[in-house]
Amino acid sequence: MLTVQELKALPKVELHCHLDGSLSLKAIRKLAQMAAVELPASDQALRELVSVPDDIEDLLDYLKRFDVILPLLQTAEALELAAYDVIEQCAAENVRYIEVRFAPDFSTEKGLSVSEAIAAVIKGLHQAQADFGVESGLLVCAMRQYSNQRSQMMFKAAQPFLGQGLVGGDFAGDEADFPTEVIEPAIKTAQQLGIPMTLHAGESHCAHNVMAALALGIRRFGHGVALGGHVDFQKQVSEADGVLEMCLTSNLQTKAVKNLASYPVAELLANQVKITINTDNRTVSNTNLTKEYDLWQRHFGITKSQFLEVNLNAINAAFCSATIRQQVIQDLQKGYAEN
Numbered sequence: 341m342l343t344v345q346e347l348k349a350l351p352k353v354e355l356h357c358h359l360d361g362s363l364s365l366k367a368i369r370k371l372a373q374m375a376a377v378e379l380p381a382s383d384q385a386l387r388e389l390v391s392v393p394d395d396i397e398d399l400l401d402y403l404k405r406f407d408v409i410l411p412l413l414q415t416a417e418a419l420e421l422a423a424y425d426v427i428e429q430c431a432a433e434n435v436r437y438i439e440v441r442f443a444p445d446f447s448t449e450k451g452l453s454v455s456e457a458i459a460a461v462i463k464g465l466h467q468a469q470a471d472f473g474v475e476s477g478l479l480v481c482a483m484r485q486y487s488n489q490r491s492q493m494m495f496k497a498a499q500p501f502l503g504q505g506l507v508g509g510d511f512a513g514d515e516a517d518f519p520t521e522v523i524e525p526a527i528k529t530a531q532q533l534g535i536p537m538t539l540h541a542g543e544s545h546c547a548h549n550v551m552a553a554l555a556l557g558i559r560r561f562g563h564g565v566a567l568g569g570h571v572d573f574q575k576q577v578s579e580a581d582g583v584l585e586m587c588l589t590s591n592l593q594t595k596a597v598k599n600l601a602s603y604p605v606a607e608l609l610a611n612q613v614k615i616t617i618n619t620d621n622r623t624v625s626n627t628n629l630t631k632e633y634d635l636w637q638r639h640f641g642i643t644k645s646q647f648l649e650v651n652l653n654a655i656n657a658a659f660c661s662a663t664i665r666q667q668v669i670q671d672l673q674k675g676y677a678e679n
């Protein structure tokens with residue numbers, strides 16, 4: 341087994357990380373100061389406020405934790421600082437490329453436009469790239485519980501940022517009550533606008549949401565853990581070269597799986613489904629990528645050469661440019677040979 345230090349040093353690629361769920365306590369304090377919001381004085385109390393305990397009920401319960409952070413992300417300055425903060429954390433665990441996602445519609449409460457919100461996050465990502473050398477791309481999340489019209493407006497406002505830092509789109513939020521069929525019109529609009537799409541699907545015991553997304557031409561699935569036990573579906577995903585953005589700690593917390601033993605890693609690997617390892621929300625889930633890798637090696641016996649494969653799956657499925665892809669593949673191969 342690799343030590344935590346060795347895991348931390350390995351170059352990594354992450355495809356599934358929410359900006360609003362991944363802020364350091366230091367950044368949260370700074371943002372609260374900027375928004376004139378009072379926070380608990382002790383870091384322990386603050387962590388309890390912004391992270392989930394183990395005994396939450398489900399995804400909707402999990403999503404309530406974002407209510408503390410979102411009021412702090414209502415200005416361009418705040419969003420820029422937040423994006424910079426997430427990349428700073430990624431640099432500390434040698435992430436070479438990351439796709440960071442957020443919902444612009446959640447940052448318009450105080451009059452910021454969707455375009456201004458996106459521009460601010462991209463500015464923070466670019467500044468951090470210059471300072472820390474971590475390549476990144478932005479994904480905009482539409483929310484499943486919003487109307488198709490609202491999501492379509494968001495994607496239209498986002499589209500001009502493609503090639504300027506924006507690399508794709510997503511749907512997050514309440515998957516159980518708003519299945520893929522309901523959001524299909526907005527997905528199609530995004531695709532017509534040329535926005536590469538990933539989708540939270542198969543997170544809330546709804547394997548069919550993955551299949552519905554696959555039928556729409558989508559090849560990246562946030563979580564996809566509900567495919568466990570559905571061998572036919574797994575084979576279809578594998579044949580279509582689909583990739584799962586798996587987030588173990590988050591899935592245990594939201595009860596997407598009952599326990600570690602029922603996490604379908606062996607099954608997915610046996611059926612050649614490509615998987616990637618991600619945090620989902622560093623702060624809300626109280627994790628980081630190194631911790632996730634450690635869980636994967638401890639509980640599923642994933643080896644160093646499999647970690648390389650997982651990272652190659654990620655960079656090959658990433659919505660980055662060919663130049664970045666080549667550079668990151670080189671970094672991965674060099675890093676795994678050396679470490």
Ligand SMILES: O=c1[nH]cnc2c1ncn2[C@@H]1O[C@H](CO)[C@@H](O)[C@H]1O
Pocket residue numbers: 358359360361399403406441442443446481512513514540543590620621
């Ligand atoms: O695991 C998840 N499943 C579904 N939605 C999520 C998850 N994590 C975060 N969000 C939602 O995505 C928004 C934009 O980042 C967050 O505000 C949260 O509501």
Ligand SMILES: [Zn+2]
Pocket residue numbers: 356358512540562620
């Ligand atoms: Zn997510």
